[in-house]
Amino acid sequence: MAIYFTSGTTGSPKMAQHSQSSLRIGYTLCGRYWLDLKSxxxxxxxxDTGWIKAAIGSVFSSWLQGACVFVHRMAQFDTDTFLDTFTTYPITTLCSAxxxxxxxxxxDLKRYKFxxxxxxxxxxxxxNPEVxxxxxxxxxxxxxxxxGQTEVGIICANQKGQEIKPGSMGKGVLPYxxxxxxxxxxxxxxxxEGEIALRLKSTRPFCFFxxxxxxPEKTAATVRGDFYVTGDRGVMDNDGYFWFVGRADDVIISSGFVHLPLLESNRLPGGISYLGDVVIKGFFSSSRYRIGPFEVESALIEHPAVVESxxxxxxxxxxxxxxxAFVVLSAPFKSSNPEKLTLELQDHVKKSTAPYKYPRKVExxxxxxxxxxxxxxxNVLRDHEWGRT
Incomplete structure (x- = not known):
């Protein structure tokens, strides 16, 4: 038995208990088919070693395939040190966030020869597809x-030999x-759109925590009918590829308003009557929109001013x-006029996604x-916005 801590992106880390079969068989599949490792x-x-991805990439999945694990004692990530390392050592496989x-x-990566x-x-x-x-x-x-998740390992992946659709997480993987x-x-x-889930019945997959x-309350809350629910929302296309929308807690529910200008009769466009003979100076209709943060972030990073958001x-x-949107700027844009750049980024998102998805606030x-x-x-940024910190 082993215990892994979840990463804590939505709250305090939880302790997920795994069995022997979860470790050995699940990591063997991952090392062979996703990491594509050979001896x-x-x-x-x-x-980081506190994360299950370290166990997948740095220990069990790698060693079960007989591969060598490279370790670098960088105090913190530095792009120049990283690139120098790849030009110096014969590293074949890179796995990173x-x-x-x-x-x-x-x-300028073309200057380096790995x-x-x-x-x-x-x-x-x-x-992000742009990256x-x-x-x-x-x-x-x-x-x-x-x-994947700490609780269940790799769920979906783009694997060697499969077409990669930019922005997709790939297809579901064995044994799920x-x-x-x-x-x-x-x-x-x-x-x-719905919640990404794994079938539990009639046979519970052996890779589960x-x-x-x-x-016990949180354990029970992961089950919905015949399924384990991940807490993440997504969409599957007709080819079986999965597309991430966002954590269920991260999805933004916003009202959109459409303003129709002053009308000189009691007829709306299309011949629809409203309020008898009363003339209204402006008319609003509203809808509720579900907006996934990842789509907006991917649109923002297409702009040369944005490093990440x-x-x-x-x-x-x-x-x-x-x-x-909280935006980290690339070096050439750090001295830009913030009001002008905000309008430029908003317009860019409108054109890349849909008018109602653009960030009305930018910091x-x-x-x-x-x-x-x-x-x-x-969750830290959201709590700050809502005064919960």
Whole structure:
């Protein structure tokens, strides 16, 4: 038996207890099919040792395939040290959080010749399509994203031999039956947003955690009907690829208002009557929109001014809550006029996604709060916005 701590992106870390079969069999599948490791490989997994991804990439999955694990005692991540290491040592496989790749693509990577690098992986957070495309353009290498949790290991992945759809987490992996379900545990059809879930019945997969230690209520809350629910929302397309929307707690529910100008009759466009013969100076219709932060963040990072961003809900007296973006700027834009740049970024998101998804509030920050494993702590930013800190 082993206990792993969750990363704590939505609250205090929880202790997830795993069994012997979960460790050995689950990690064997991961090492063979996602990490694509052979006994001749050298893998550098940049995950902190407190995270299950370290156990996957740095210990069990690697050693079970007979691969060599590379270790570097960097006090903190430095892009120059990182790139010098890859030009010096014959590392074949790199596994790191998207944060590292977002920083690396800011460099001129074509100046560096990696000795043996052949396979690059990422996980822990969604990978922005723009980063994937920049990495491939500069290095010639694909980025294979994997999605998983401390509780259950790798759930979805882009694996060697599969087409990579930029922005997708890939397809469900063995031994899991991955589905999108609604609030009642019913399977949703392709294209419908719901919660990412794993089938538990009739046979419970052997890679599952046993329980949250000393927390039976939270353990029970992970089950909905025949499924284990991850707490993450997503969509599956017709080809079986999964697309991350956001943590259920991170999804922003905002009202959109459409204003129709002054009408000189009692007819709306299309011949629809309203309020008899009364003339109203302006007319509003409203809708409730579900906005996933990852889509907005991916749109923002397409702009050359943005190194990375975090999108959360922010209180609004009219709409209830609106989209707010915390943005880390690239060096050439740090002295830009903030009001002008805000309008430029808002317009960019409107054109890249949809008009109602743009961030109505933008704050430029030197860095984003992160866990020790490199995940953005959106809950810290959200709590600050809502006065809960």
């Amino acid at each position: 001749s490989d050298i893998i550098w997994n940049m995950s 998207p944060t590292v790749y977002r920083m690396l693509v800011q460099k 000795k043996k690098l052949r396979h690059c992986l990422t996980g822990g957070e969604p990978l 994937l495309e920049q990495w491939k353009a500069q290095t010639g290498l694909e980025l294979y994203e994997g999605y 039956d991955v589905q999108i379900v609604d609030e009642n545990g019913n399977i949703l059809p392709p294209g419908k 046993s329980e949250y230690v000393d927390n 975090a999108v959360v809900s922010s209180p609004d007296p009219i709409r209830g809550e609106v989209v707010k 430029f920050v030197p860095e984003l709060p992160k866990t020790i494993t490199g995940k953005i702590k959106r």
